Amino acid sequence: MLSKKTKYALKAMIVLARNHGKGPMLISTISEQENIPKKFLENILLELKNAGMLASKKGAGGGYYLLKPPDTIMLSDIIRLMGGPIALVPCVSLNFYEPCEECKDELTCGIRQVALRVRDASLEILAKTSIKDLAEKEDSLIAMHKKTRQKSHAK
Amino acid sequence: MLSKKTKYALKAMIVLARNHGKGPMLISTISEQENIPKKFLENILLELKNAGMLASKKGAGGGYYLLKPPDTIMLSDIIRLMGGPIALVPCVSLNFYEPCEECKDELTCGIRQVALRVRDASLEILAKTSIKDLAEKEDSLIAMHKKTRQKSHAK
DNA sequence: TGGTTTCTCTACTAATTTAGTGGAGTTAAT
DNA sequence: ATTAACTCCACTAAATTAGTAGAGAAACCA
Structure with a gap:
């Protein structure tokens, strides 16, 4: 089983992948969006940064962002880093x-x-799926389910 | 990762598979052969028995033995049972x-x-590999390595 | 410059899971 | 009866995981 830490890391990275190119994201934004305890997430993001997967900016307008294109970051990289x-x-x-x-x-x-x-x-599987793949997959699933819900409602 | 409990259960079942048809095996025999703490193994075997995978006999000449043919017991069955x-x-x-x-x-x-x-x-993989498969695989690996060692020694 | 925002870092604590042990009890064979 | 085994419950210890606290440092902005 993946630890919570590993799951949190994956979720955070997916969010950051979706946000890629739109500037830094706050820890607190990610924490709220994904239901991750903020302090815990701080540690995790820091670890990801120290491993060279993320960069950060301090002060107003700061936050975390991906250092590499999201299609070059594989799930196995993240899982391994978290000791998963x-x-x-x-x-x-x-x-x-x-x-x-x-x-x-x-x-x-x-x-x-x-x-x-x-x-x-x-x-x-894990070394061939990138966080970009996952972000896109989620987007398409969300779109699909929205439609389904509308249809069943319309009926 | 598999827990030790799960690994112990797998090892014990493989030993029992290899012994199938030759009567019951003592807990202590298995424990010694496989380097498993005896008391811990007791619990594990009991659990496997209560799940219907093993049967046991008490008293002199007693011990544990497989209830079903070893080619019908899959690794996934054992892992699941151990909560793995x-x-x-x-x-x-x-x-x-x-x-x-x-x-x-x-x-x-x-x-x-x-x-x-x-x-x-x-x-x-796990649902298509039986403990019989593993026992046989081990036997063939042992035979292979014995040869290799002889050869390199003879040289 | 001073205040605010935001990440950084160390060190802890709490909760949970895993691993293992002890000892009395029961059943079966001889 | 005695001995050989498994049975069963309850406990302890160790390790891992999850989460928290709080002071500090860097960047920005007025």
């Missing part, structure tokens, strides 16, 4: 490898073999 | 659905859309 789990077991994690303490022989561990396949399948 | 996470977010979990508290609209949530795809991809 992509792999099922640490011994198949590409970025946070650790041996499983109780495992006798990694090379012949059946669980590990399956975990490798699951990791690859997940990564195939 | 297959889905990245609770709102796409087939068996443990829960809305994400902070989510405004599930139907238009982009993260949810991706999580659905990841879930399906993972399940495609």
